[in-house]
Amino acid sequence: MIEIIPYFTVYASSAIRFFLGPALGIGSGLGIGPTILLTTAGMMSTVFSITYFNHIIQIFIQRFFSLKKNKKFTPRTRKFIKIWKYSGVKGVAFITPIVLSPVIGALLLNAVGAKKKEIIKWMLFSALLWASIESALFYFLGNSWGMLTSIIE
Numbered sequence: 001m002i003e004i005i006p007y008f009t010v011y012a013s014s015a016i017r018f019f020l021g022p023a024l025g026i027g028s029g030l031g032i033g034p035t036i037l038l039t040t041a042g043m044m045s046t047v048f049s050i051t052y053f054n055h056i057i058q059i060f061i062q063r064f065f066s067l068k069k070n071k072k073f074t075p076r077t078r079k080f081i082k083i084w085k086y087s088g089v090k091g092v093a094f095i096t097p098i099v100l101s102p103v104i105g106a107l108l109l110n111a112v113g114a115k116k117k118e119i120i121k122w123m124l125f126s127a128l129l130w131a132s133i134e135s136a137l138f139y140f141l142g143n144s145w146g147m148l149t150s151i152i153e
Helices: 005-016 020-027 032-052 054-065 075-095 102-111 116-152
Strands: none
Touching (some): 005 032, 032 054, 032 116, 075 102, 075 116
């Protein structure tokens, strides 16, 4: 019987904090291919859920947290607006896996009114790109670290 826990761990951790997926996948010996697929699937599950159920999330937040409309711009808000004005959905999607989390990236894109198809398309591209890069880095750096320690010993 195939052990399912490592697969689920990579998927679930990528849904919340993207960079954990490749680290856990390669660290648990899943290989590059399954790690890339599970990491991408985890992030896209979050992005898809937030994008298509955004109206329900907004109602929940308004009802249970009764947020006041704060019209002041914070330094963090200004940075996001600069990125948004400069590069749009593509830029935010590009930085989401490495700087933001899938949750924050999807919420921000939905908050500015980006089109759902654009959000899904560019987040998928970004997830595949960064999952491939990070998985390869963890794989090759992990192997070279193991070879280095065996040479030293």
